[in-house]
Amino acid sequence: MVYLTRLEHFNAAHKLYNSQWSKEKNEEVFGECANENWHGHNFDLYVTIKGEVDSDTGFLMDAKKLGLLIKDHVIKKLDHKNLNMDVDFLKGQICSTENLAMGIWSQLAPQLPSSVQLHCIKLYETPRIYVEYFGEGNLFHDMI
Amino acid sequence: MSSEKITVCRKEHFNAAHRLYRPEWSNAKNEETFGKCNNPNFHGHNYDLVVSLTGEINPVTGYLYDLKLLSDVIKEKILDRFDHKNLNLDVPEFSSLNPTAENIAVVIYDLLRKEIEPAIALRITLYETERNFVIYPSL
Numbered sequence: 001m002v003y004l005t006r007l008e009h010f011n012a013a014h015k016l017y018n019s020q021w022s023k024e025k026n027e028e029v030f031g032e033c034a035n036e037n038w039h040g041h042n043f044d045l046y047v048t049i050k051g052e053v054d055s056d057t058g059f060l061m062d063a064k065k066l067g068l069l070i071k072d073h074v075i076k077k078l079d080h081k082n083l084n085m086d087v088d089f090l091k092g093q094i095c096s097t098e099n100l101a102m103g104i105w106s107q108l109a110p111q112l113p114s115s116v117q118l119h120c121i122k123l124y125e126t127p128r129i130y131v132e133y134f135g136e137g138n139l140f141h142d143m144i
Numbered sequence: 145m146s147s148e149k150i151t152v153c154r155k156e157h158f159n160a161a162h163r164l165y166r167p168e169w170s171n172a173k174n175e176e177t178f179g180k181c182n183n184p185n186f187h188g189h190n191y192d193l194v195v196s197l198t199g200e201i202n203p204v205t206g207y208l209y210d211l212k213l214l215s216d217v218i219k220e221k222i223l224d225r226f227d228h229k230n231l232n233l234d235v236p237e238f239s240s241l242n243p244t245a246e247n248i249a250v251v252i253y254d255l256l257r258k259e260i261e262p263a264i265a266l267r268i269t270l271y272e273t274e275r276n277f278v279i280y281p282s283l
Contacts, residue, residue, distance in 0.1 A: 009273070011187050011188060011189050011273065012187050012188055013161035013185065013186040013187050013188040013230075014188070032227065032228035033228060035228050035229060035230070035234070037161070037229070037230035037233040037234050038161040038186050038188065038230050039159050039160055039161050039188055039227075039228040039229060039230065040159060040160055040161040040162070040186065040187055040188005040189055040190075041159050041188055041189065041190050042189050042190040042273050042274070079180065079187075080180035080181060080183050080187040081183060081185070081187060082161075082183065082185035082186050082187065085185045086183070086185050126157075126159065126190050127190070
């Protein structure tokens with residue numbers, strides 16, 4: 001078993017907001033992240049896949065092809081977007097980094113060749129805050 | 145004591161949403177000029193801000209400038225107004241000024257220049273992404 005990681009970037013606006021709650025309750029829980037006019041981040045996305053090395057190529061998977069899959073199915077939907085308003089797979093979700101990582105997993109997992117498995121989505125919201133998701137208990141499962 | 149000049153720097157960061165567009169232009173012209181940065185629903189960045197002060201060391205304190213004071217000034221004049229904000233909607237300086245990295249750096253310079261004594265030179269380095277940054281005044 002070997003692991004391969006590809007790093008991609010995107011920039012996006014979002015706010016943390018639970019539509020079931022009052023404005024006051026959202027501000028109490030989410031603080032400045034609830035700013036109704038949005039704020040934004042440079043996100044760094046580490047996608048790690050795992051599997052066996054192909055003896056013909058020496059690759060787990062062509063990293064260029066992995067990069068194109070991530071760009072087509074994730075980055076195009078997120079980069080320079082408003083996560084709350086513009087992203088189909090986040091509709092109805094609180095746009096936290098945790099939920100975003102789980103949503104990215106659900107977008108990407110079905111696109112990978114059967115010879116590899118998705119191992120981890122590691123998503124940096126800032127240089128000092130990141131989330132790791134290994135595919136357990138995916139709330140987005142029904143949306144796949 | 146040497147009268148050579150020295151530069152001290154304070155690094156800060158803030159997160160904000162913005163959009164690049166000119167309201168008097170058509171959507172097609174804005175798309176052509178600003179591309180995906182023109183998304184009407186905004187996008188955002190983690191900005192890294194480096195404030196550099198250049199001058200002579202005060203022989204009494206050994207400081208060019210107390211970096212704690214500089215930190216407090218940056219926090220009050222910049223971070224409290226820019227962090228977790230929408231630059232177009234929440235920061236009056238950009239109500240009719242495109243919040244490009246260039247213009248943000250100039251606005252930050254103007255805000256801080258008033259707070260730092262004239263004998264000390266000020267320079268702003270602003271990173272919009274890890275690979276895109278601007279310097280004002282120019283080198």
